[in-house]
Amino acid sequence: MSTDLASVLDSRILPVLTVPRAATAGPLAEALVQGGARCAEVTFRTPDAEQALKAMATHGGLTVGAGTVLTPEQAERAVAAGARFVVSPGFDAEVVAKCVELGVPVLPGIATATELLRALRAGIDTVKLFPAEALGGVQMLRSLAAPFTQARFVPTGGIGLAHVSAYLAHPAVLAIGGSWMATAAHLEHGEYAAIRRLTAEAVARSAA
Template identity: 45%
Template structure:
């Protein structure tokens, strides 16, 4: 997978933008960056799209600017000449895809069935736009398609908003999610940049799906662990003993010997561990690679490199 798609995966959301006034391009781009979503798919549905891409690219080097609704090679050429770093199309147009591949331009063609995916695979593609997402079966359809095509990734777009975001964010086959609810046309038209920034921040946090999984309590010996576990049992928590710890229900894990963390550890569940690490990086956290556990190349568990209140923290995929 190329570096651009890895950056998009780490961001997790691709704002799909319809812009009518090129003067709005730069302040809109700044609002996206401030909101933690430094990526924009500017759709070629208005006459302002080309100039908007040109201005964003010139003034905001930190913003990944792509072009959407690119339905033929001529539009792809216009978009690239304006500065678009990637091309997105609503369907699978072989001429457009081939034009991009011949020039090493990342392209996300739209697919919603196995035949279109196979056309892409025959050209070496591994990332596709899934469109229109909700009308094409939504998250269950992506799960169904990922069974025979396990190596590919999707960027579902169409009908997704804050209410159903989680359904897609949980899926291993979803690279990122496209949407416009944080950049609605009226917000752009009315120059509500602070509102857009706030919506972007809210969306990116919701995308992570952070929630409490369990608390790990360090004990010095198996005997001490058993005594502590029995207290939880008296409170009605069912005990389940393993080699290194005793679980009391799902909220508490009593360690039979000191483990990571001065006092113990806190497990935080999330929808995508790689994406969560990228989200936490600006807060000064990194993953400890030696603690990583993966399945089919995807991170499932990893500890962070800093404690919180004396507790080690590990992320676990929900």
């Protein structure tokens, strides 16, 4: 699974999107692609999330996954809507098993060494470190990566442009996820130019 995720996240920047209305999905996808993003996570936090994911999944040049997936049933719905990968805020064995059954890469969240150990024992070697900044940021990442040299991380939670370089400098970090590139306020006010600019800044910082 890590190989598939490595391919999906090769740009190293994962915009995390909470889309309030499906009607914004098309312009949002276009703004992200114009900014240089190649993947995005649509969180299952709004009533329109499934329809938004479906709309964005049809946009060329953008690989779309589902986030905040809490149950196997949600995983099924996400994949049916076009999700190419699944992200969960925590480690749930049933969600992982369902994703394996569906043949889709899964990125479970972990916050402790115990949770990371459970993920590794389940055959998952790439995990979401969440909530990364609240847990201690890069220092926490280093502490977990040291004894678990086989693990790869996608830190998410409280991350902004100022954190990009420090996280991506660590060899265990596959990519970083963040919502600052396309916030609810951006979407509410149709600020697609700002989304494009913020995404481009993040992509440029990741390549520096």
